[in-house]
Amino acid sequence: MHSWVAKEMMTVENDNLMSAEAVGRGHPDKVCDQISDKIVDYCMRKDDHSRVAVETLIKGGSDWCNVVLAGEITTRAKLTQEVLEKLVKSTLQDIGYDNWSKGCDYRSVTIFNYISKQSPDIAQGVDTGGAGDQGIMFGYATNETLRLQGAADEIRTALAPIPHILAHRLLVAFENPDPGHPLAGKFGPDLKSQVTAEYDDNNNFVGINRVILAIQHHEDVALATVQSYANGVVRDLMYDQFGVKSRPDVIVNGTGKFVVGGPRADAGLTGRKIIVDTYGGLSRHGGGAFSGKDPTKVDRSAAYAARWAAKHVVAAGLASRCEIQLAYVIGWSEPVSIHVDTFGTGIISDESICNRVKSLFDFTPNAIIDRLNLRSTNFSIAAHGGHFGRTPSAIHQEGSVVQFPWERLDADILRDLACTQTLKTKVSQ
Secondary structure (H helix, E strand, O other): OOOOOOHHHOOOOOOOEEEEEEEOOOOHHHHHHHHHHHHHHHHHHHOOOOEEEEEEEEEEOOOOEEEEEEEEEEOOOOOOHHHHHHHHHHHHHHHOOEEHHHOEEHHHEEEEEEEEOOOHHHHHHHOOOOEOOOEEEEEEEEOHHHHOOOOOHHHHOOOOOHHHHHHHHHHHHHHOOOOOOOOOOOEEEEEEEEEEEEEOOOOOEEEEEEEEEEEEEOOOOOHHHHHHHHHHHHHHHHHHHHOOOOOOEEEEOOOOOOOOOHHHHOOEEOOOOHHHHOOOOOOOOOOOOOOOEOOOOHHHHHHHHHHHHHHHHHHOOOOOEEEEEEEEOEOOOOOOEEEEEOOOOOOOOHHHHHHHHHHHOOOOHHHHHHHOOHHHOOHHHHOOOOOOOOOOEEEOOOOOEEEOHHHOOOHHHHHHHHOHHHHHHHHHO
């Protein structure tokens, strides 16, 4: 495995390459996503019918950092300035921004609050079960992970693009290093990854071609040391979890140094990492961000439902790949359109699959919220590590169980999707 590739060598020799990107918890945009979702979680815990649409902006310098909160919230929760400051600072502390050398110190952050109540014009449509806004949402699934014979079960059953999952898993490995390793504590919170995979002419995964990493590190750590450590992380993760024996080029810190990071180096804003949140660029995205929004906002809930449905289509063996598009109008409960595309991999027509999906999945906002239990989901955890391709139930680093219900397969739905007779019976009822 090559630890460094000169720029003049970075040429593309294969037309069938696809890349996926991920960012770590400390990336300024991801910081804002987590703060916005921490506010959503707080409001939903206190009042599970809260209406939340909140954006976060963060920017700092060598010894200062400001956080701006803006949006609309209607809730019975007591969302005082003191509560907001606690939510913001605890999020920054959990991420690891506890020293100005890292780009931010949570103890000295200044919070500006520009939050008002939700417009009554919107509320009158949402209160009756309608969508919180117009828009289009996409869900996607692929069976390429099932073909990873040596992979861990949780990887094989993810039914999501391999480079997307790997890009996120790499960052988790850097965020949780072996505490006994000499470099433990030497990395900063600001991380990015990009994984390029090779596919054949039939869109079958062949291997990993290139891994690009941006790793914030202490001033006293040499680039060669970071590169050596990164090579080991990539190799171990690919071999042990994914069963992939590729020998990709690994490019670390393309400028040669990444010491200054976080809000000091870059302004952050909620909703700027929507491709990172979904499928890494290997499927379309409707354009609406998830973070900062309660589940009545179909930007979030319908995207989860579309992923849930697409995963069932692939798991049921109806197609190797499936993308589902939903479209809504504000105040209306039923989607105005549902579209299924299996990219020519379906064992029956896309129209037939779409009819089965319509019969078995209720895509009205209230039904999605209830079926996926979205009033009690920890969205701030989902804001980091990608929303899709996750393990349905996982142990968070703090010890709590985290649920991703849109990743869980339902045996009854799988059976009915694959069984024409059962489907006809359900439709007739």
